[in-house]
């Protein structure tokens with residue numbers, strides 16, 4: 062496994078200092094502007110001098126420590142300033158770089174031959190475009206190509222420099238390097254080799270609720286396995302209902318199931334607004350979400366009780382073709398999951414969807430746009446970098462945007478990731494960014510069992526191994542650890558005050574052994590794809606053979622013909638990408654209940670642990686049947702067992718009494 066980078070800077074959560082250092086020849090170095098994967102060992106070639114690039118020169122807040130102190134105060138229920146939020150205009154007036162400072166940056170960029178493109182109202186950055194040759198000259202560094210994680214990406218070969226006259230104004234440049242290619246949506250499509258936007262279907266049998274159908278059930282005589290069905294695997298024999306065999310997975314949880322499990326009732330999100338940030342934009346989101354709502358008996362967008370769906374999408378965002386570095390279609394499923402999860406929890410809340418034109422480095426600009434225009438009081442973000450070792454030059458300005466959000470009473474939520482402690486990907490334990498930011502609420506994940514009346518049977522931490530089952534011998538053999546909620550201890554951020562009661566420190570398999578960093582996650586909700594959410598999305602189903610069948614109803618006996626074409630269909634989807642918008646939707650209810658936004662809610666959460674159901678250990682398993690081709694039974698089916706609360710591939714994680722690094726404080730117990 063390839064290590065992306067080594068540990069670089071430790072940021073104090075209370076002092077985001079500007080890192081421009083004096084250098085000779087009237088130049089100042091922007092320390093941390095070179096990603097640590099840009100090493101001589103990874104060097105491939107010079108970048109093409111005539112290639113075009115776009116980037117953003119970030120200006121720091123004036124009085125950044127004052128902004129951070131204000132963000133803390135207005136977010137803390139114990140402070141006299143609690144909920145004394147600023148408007149965006151007030152924030153700009155107090156903390157934004159001045160017009161003169163912006164003009165200095167613009168003037169320098171123009172003098173270097175760049176075209177100045179855009180500056181947001183808060184003057185946080187100046188975006189510009191030009192060529193590689195212009196950037197090399199202006200920033201006094203070579204731009205080169207490096208091999209990293211199977212991709213060839215551009216980066217400065219050393220920290221960039223700027224004229225010393227701008228050193229007190231500029232604190233980062235984002236876009237010269239292509240680190241953000243590593244940003245990925247945090248959802249798990251729960252089949253073998255399933256491209257999310259080519260069609261995906263769940264194979265029968267599909268229980269309507271936990272343990273409705275057991276693998277050893279004799280009434281389903283049209284399908285293997287025969288009684289006694291599959292046994293619970295060694296180490297995962299917890300069996301709260303005393304079942305005689307492993308149960309088949311569910312068809313997919315509905316909003317009624319999730320609300321029932323979390324005792325959510327009495328509010329619908331009226332007059333609350335949730336912003337969702339993703340890359341790209343699904344062309345069919347409105348019709349899909351409305352069909353899905355109709356199928357659940359939930360008001361459609363734009364109808365009485367149904368809120369509104371507003372899409373803020375830059376030109377060129379739709380229909381970006383698939384390519385090796387980007388996965389636009391993969392984000393369609395993410396957007397679908399995000400919108401239908403928030404709408405399912407808070408049907409009358411307004412949703413503002415902001416799709417950045419690509420997932421290269423524009424997600425930071427999308428966040429600035431949401432915060433600086435106060436497009437919502439809650440922002441749901443189901444994506445992240447796998448690890449937090451990205452250029453400090455990216456982290457600094459993003460943290461400043463999050464500080465602005467907090468001062469305005471905007472709560473920013475991030476999924477904690479789907480690869481547990483990342484040991485499976487990197488060979489060491491590390492949290493993901495921005496989930497590890499002390500200025501976001503990091504949302505971990507659970508596996509959930511709900512009964513026919515939408516009551517929780519049990520819930521535990523999300524960590525999964527897959528077992529391959531023989532339908533004749535009924536023997537299931539473990540194949541590999543598969544996925545789980547991200548969590549652990551940050552190596553970049555020190556522990557914030559609101560987590561002062563936690564004692565966990567970074568372990569020996571991290572890159573900061575013993576460090577009492579920001580602990581991840583804060584809270585949790587349903588995430589496991591085996592117990593996931595039933596979403597509806599227009600997908601493409603190719604013809605795979607003649608005579609293929611698919612599941613109709615819930616058992617194999619009722620299969621119907623598989624129809625090729627592009628059309629709306631429903632399937633089960635999970636990941637902390639699901640947990641995050643569930644939490645965002647429920648917080649819209651909480652803000653409605655309180656009559657005011659909770660803003661950055663971590664101090665509120667940690668001061669009120671009674672608002673959460675603690676999640677503890679339940680080691681058990683469910684069975685599932687997968688179409689080998691992900692679409693129909695033309696290529697047959699395979700049976701799998703999937704474990705709950707399994708950290709065999711994520712060895713630093715655990716679920717237990719009190720805060721834990723899979724589920725944080727736990728799941729909501731009623732509208733908080």
Ligand SMILES: [Ca+2]
Pocket residue numbers: 675676677716717718719720721724725726727
């Ligand atoms: Ca716990």
